Amino acid sequence: MSGTAWLVTIGLLQIVLLGALIVGGGLLWRWSERAAHERDVRARKERRELATSMAEDRREWKQRMNRAAASGARTALAEARESDARAGSVRDIVRRGELRNYHQLEALMALYTLLQPTAPLPQMRRYALSPDAGWVLVDEILQGEPKIVVECGSGASTILIGLALRQVGSDGRVIALEHDPTFAARTREEVERLGLGEVAEVAHAPLSPQWLRGRSFEWYDPRAVEGIESIDLILVDGPPRSTGELARYPALPMLADKWALDGTLLLDDADREDETRIRELWEADCGPLAMDHVRSEKGLLVVRRR
Ligand SMILES: C[S@@+](CC[C@H](N)C(=O)[O-])C[C@H]1O[C@@H](n2cnc3c(N)ncnc32)[C@H](O)[C@@H]1O
Structure with a gap:
């Protein structure tokens, strides 16, 4: 090959190489551009997905918070209503207690006015007769002027009966039966x-x-x-329930043959279950009887023969 032909060949080769370089470079640039574009698209897609998922999370949290707030509000409202109701019933209980106490004070003052004791009366209520029942008892004596009163269970009631009998001024007397020697001695002291x-x-x-x-x-x-x-008047306020079931039932059957035909019997604590049963037994065993339930702190039953 001549020198010219070599030069032409080399020149052509250089041109081909240059072309290949240019085409290859172009391809490389296009490829890297596309890769960058795809990365960009992917990144944008990921950002969109992330934003969507964060928005969903936020929505869900908001719904949960709304639900919690609503249920919290409902609970708070229910609790407020409940505590209101509780406060209302406590207020009612306190008001009823105040009324009960006031009523007992009224009855106690009536007892002092009617009986004019020379010394303070013994403690009443709890185990002892309550003033309201005492008032009924005293009234019964002042009206009925009984000659003989027998009471089952001694205490403050013995004093009320004694004072009322003295107030009547006749020769009436009370015999208080007491099973417990300590309480017998205590009542004797009060009598003195x-x-x-x-x-x-x-x-x-x-x-x-x-x-x-x-x-x-x-x-x-x-x-x-x-x-x-x-016996003109019987007060049944003993023996205490602790001595046995239907502890006071025997009073009427045991004293019936001595109970005057126009006599009266008073049963204290008449609202208790035991005394309700005793009332039924008396009606069955000793009837016919007229029974009046007097509303008092512990319930008082006034019994007479029909
Ligand atoms: C209901 S109480 C009689 C109360 C009496 N009638 C009065 O008005 O005070 C019945 C019996 O319980 C007993 N008793 C009285 N006071 C008591 C007390 N504080 N604790 C326990 N027993 C008592 C006595 O034996 C009494 O006869």
């Missing part, structure tokens, strides 16, 4: 303190078995009332 020795007697009568209705009841030894022929 109020100067009622002539009208009130406390008879210690231990509880002993009495056979009634085909079973045994613990009741006051009946020898304590042996010498009494006729």
Whole structure:
């Protein structure tokens, strides 16, 4: 090959190489441009997806918070209503308690006015007769002027009866049956303190078995009332429930043959379950009886023969 032909060949080769370089460079640039574009598109897509998912999260949280707030508000409202109702019922209980206390004070003042004691009356309420029942008892004595009163269970009631009998001015007297020697001694002291020795007697009568209705009841030894022929008024306020079921039931069957035909019997604590049952038994065993339930702190039953 001649020198010219070599030069032409080399020149052509250079041109081809240059062309290839140019085409290759162009392709490389296009490829890198496309890759950058695709990265860009991917990145934008990811950002969009992230933004969408964050927006969904925010929406969900907002819904949850709204739900929680609504349920919190409902609970708070329900609690407020409940505590309002509680406060209302506490207010009612306090108001009823105040009324009860006021009523007992009124009755106590009536007792002082009617009885004019020379010394303070013994403590009332709780185990003792409440003033409202005491007022009914005293009124019964002032109106009925009984000659003989027998009471089952001594205490403040013995003093009220003694004072009322003295107020009546006749020769009436009360015999208080007491099974417990300590309480018998305590009531005797009260009798002395109020100067009622002539009208009130406390008879210690231990509880002993009495056979009634085909079973045994613990009741006051009946020898304590042996010498009494006729009883005008009976107050049943003992023995205490702690001595046995239907502890006060024997009072009427045991004293019925001495109870004057126009006599009266008062049963305290008449609202208790035991006393409700006793009332039914008395009606069945000793009827026909007229029974008036007097609304009082513990319930008082006024019993007479029909
Ligand atoms: C309901 S209480 C008789 C209360 C009495 N009628 C009066 O007005 O005070 C019945 C019996 O419980 C007993 N008793 C009285 N006070 C008591 C007390 N504080 N604790 C336990 N027993 C008591 C006595 O034996 C009483 O005869």
